[in-house]
Amino acid sequence: MLADAFVYLIAAVVMVPLASRFGLGSVLGYLVAGVLIGPVLGLVGTETQDIQHFAEFGVVMMLFLVGLELQPKMLWQMRHRLLGLGGLQVTVTAAAFFAIGALGFDLAWQSALAIGLMLALSSTAIVLQSLNEKGQMKSAAGESSFSVLLFQDIAVIPILALIPLLALPELSNLHGATDDGHGGGSFVDHLSPILRTLVTLGAVAAVVVAGRFGVNPLLHYIAKSKLREMFTATALMLVIGIALLMTMVGLSPALGTFVAGVVLADSEFRHELESDIDPFKGLLLGLFFITVGCGIDFAVLGENVSLVLAITVGLIAVKAAVIYGLGTLFKVNLPDRWLFALGLAQAGEFAFVLLGFTVQNAVITAEMSKILNLVVALSMFLTPALFIFYDRVIVARAVQAEAREQDTIDETGSVIIAGQGRFGQIINRLMMGNGFSTVVIDHRSEQVEMLKKFGVKTFFGDASRPDLLHAAGLHSAKMLIVAIDDMHAAIEMIKHARRERPDIHIVARASDRSDVYRMYYAGANDIIRETFDASVRAGRSALEALGVHPHAAERRINAFREIDRDMMLLMAQHWNDDIPPYENEAYVAEGRRQLKIMEDALAGKRTIFQEKAERGWSAR
Amino acid sequence: MSSSVLLLYFHAAAEFSKANHGLISALGHQEHLLVRDMYAEYPRFSIDIDKEQSLLATHDTIVLQFPMFWYSSPALLKEWQDLVLEYGFAYGDGGTALQGKRLQLVVTTGSPAEAYTAEGEKGYTLREFLRPFEAMAKLCHLDYHAPLAMHGARDAADNGQQAVWNQAYQKLIAALIAGRYPQSLAKRTDVVTPEQLLEVL
DSSP, rough: OHHHHHHHHHHHHHHHHHHHTTTTOOHHHHHHHHIIIIIIIIIIOOOHHHHHHHHHHHHHHHHHHHHHHHOHHHHTTTTTIIIIIIIHHHHHHHHHHHIIIIIIIIOOOHHHHHHHHHHHHHOOOHHHHHHHHHTTTSSSSHHHHHHHHHHHHHHHHHHHHHHGGGHHHHHHHOOOOOOOOOSSSGGGGGSSSSHHHHHHHHHHHHHHIIIIIHHHHHHHHHHHHHHHHHHHHHHHHHHHHHHHHHTTTTOOOHHHHHHHHHHHHTTHHHHHHHHHHHHHHHHHHHHHHHHHHOOOOOOHHHTTTHHHHHHHHHHHHEEEEHHHHHHHHHTOOOOOHHHHHHOOOOOOOHHHHHHHHHHHHHOOOOHHHHHHHHHHHHHHHHHHHHHHIIIIIIIIHHHHHHHHHHHHHHOOEEEEEOOSSHHHHHHHHHHHHHHEEEEEEEEHHHHHHHHTTTTTOEEEEEEEHHHHHHTTTTOOSEEEEEOSSSHHHHHHHHHHHHHHOTTTTEEEEESSSSHHHHHHHHHHHHEEEHHHHHHHHHHHHHHHHOOOOOOHHHHHHHHHHHHHHHHHHHHHOOTTTTSSSSGOHHHHHHHHHHHHHHHHHHTTTTOHHHHHTTTTTTTO | OOOOOEEEEEEGGGOHHHHHHHHHHHHHHHHTTTEEHHHOOOTTTTTOHHHHHHHHHSSSSEEEEOOBBTTOOOOOHHHHHHHHSSSSTSSSTOOOOTTTTTEEEEEESSSGGSSSSSSSSSOOOOHTTHHHHHHHHTTOOOEEEEOOEOOOOOTTTTTTTTHHHHHHHHHHHHHHHTTTHHHHHHHHHHHHOOOHHHHHH
16 A cells, blocks of 8 residues: 555656646646556556546545635536536537547447547546646636536536447346446436436535535634634535535536535635645645556557557547637637647546446447547647647647748837736836837737727747747847736746846836845846735825825835835845745844834834934934 | 035926036036035935934035926925924024035026016016025025026037036036135125136145
């Protein structure tokens, strides 16, 4: 047991950071780790099947977390996409595979239909994890993908109900149709249909009502115990309890926890719940991906290599084509439409479950199931490659196409603004209003489309990528304004720009002091803390409301600005990027010294804050 | 022995001033002269008092160059006086930091010289309008020189006056640095025009 755990963990610890480092995403790292410890080194064996069932619980947790991010109002807003896009994706894709299976492979219609349905489903685990890592969840591709995945998760329930009806008589004699408990083993089977419906609806209602009224008081009570692990235990208990309840009434556990998540999205404990469940979700999903890697049977693959590859490629091509078509129909912009199509082109973890279930129900043969198992695993394995393909080819080409178009009209010496959120937009308007030509980069395609409608020259893409900065004219620009909100990417961008252009002036948006220090050392010229000015102005309003004369308040905030800047410079001298601030003794000591000044002011002593604000004005 | 000159230039919309810009440009960079564009140093009026005081303390001659706005100086110069010329530094108990230094005003006006007379459009002489600076010099024990006045600044660039002004300004600064600015000019009771200055220097 411990040895197995160690094998899984060490494989993950070795491979995942490596994959991450090369920009391949964690999913591929886990998959490769699985292949290494399974088929290649033989460190783990058939027990991975059981572990996989266990690890599928990661998907349940993930949907709980997704639900937490999604208020009921937002869910209602996406109903058209959910039903339209998701419903069409499942039916059209299943129909296509049904036709191919029945006509092309000459399968019985029952087998072809079952296979079509199971292959129409995509991998929630891989897609959401990858989109999250890429920060694409809120993009058009992310939202469309999520709608489809959510619909698929719901669709599993009727599919599970349908499969026993597709049993082939000639196979039934061989296998004997049995029920293994996936969706079928619930106690409601023995109830009359009306009662069953009532119990099912009652369970969902119980989750909603308990989530709405019961969970918050419980979490308050637990929070009072001040035991961190009790909170984690409660969060786990909730998720597992809901999953159990859903299984008992024959609903998808993932769907149930998703509903619970949505109900709790308004709770003040939302972030605590998120941070408690998140590591479990991450580890379980990782484990799940490892078992997919382990499950690749090289013996079967060797015998049928061309068949497996052909079906896999066909699978991905058909799914991508259908989704791309739907993306066009639902007006998903390019290049997001490509991300949407390529991202969902694999078969998913539900296919493993459904394969086992169909064999037991005598719908397809065991041989077919072995081949399809490989196809599903391989298609999942190829997904990270498709994401990379999207990044390196599709986005790069889109950028180049725009770059060419821009280069002809662009005069040199303009201002590059990376990031066009609330922060960057204001800068851009100020620059344009004063006759400075700008080149604007943003990674959200809707934003880019909108700005283009207003006639703002805009590049789509991840501004921290060097080639994009060059396409935007880094070699000749007068200035780079880094206004993106991803601080890590911002610092990398500053470093890169400074390396390429030692003479360019860089204005950077920082989120907090540590960013200021890092950006300073990275080579930014002007570093602006994004909320500092607003905070100081809010403070001035407070001073005025406290009876300080408006002009005195103005002088005080000006003094505060200067003192704060001086203090920050003092802190900066002790800053060390390699030591966490709280372990850096000199840094902490300087912080303490500065805090002491505030305490003195509170104690009624005159401090530099008053002295500076009153200098030259107070009578002596 | 040369003396060091601190030239503080105050113009709230420097990019629109041909005359003042021309004057500053004519000086260029030179040894013993520090030119500070004060509106560029303190665009938000948050004057660094310590820095300004130490600059005053380390120079022998202070030149204040500015255009007349509403019969007075641009607002930042007033703010500079309010904050930098502190009690105990520039005046009052122990306030001897400026004692014996020279103060030279260099002023441009939009109106012609004739406007600045008792009978003219303004009703007072320019020297009278500048009285507060003279009083300031007295309080701080500065040696107040008769201001150098350039009248009709709006047309100076077009009517050839600017070249004369630039030349006069260069001579003024050179004489101040050399410590040879004639008392006949410094002790005039009205203002000094560029032409008058060029006659002597």
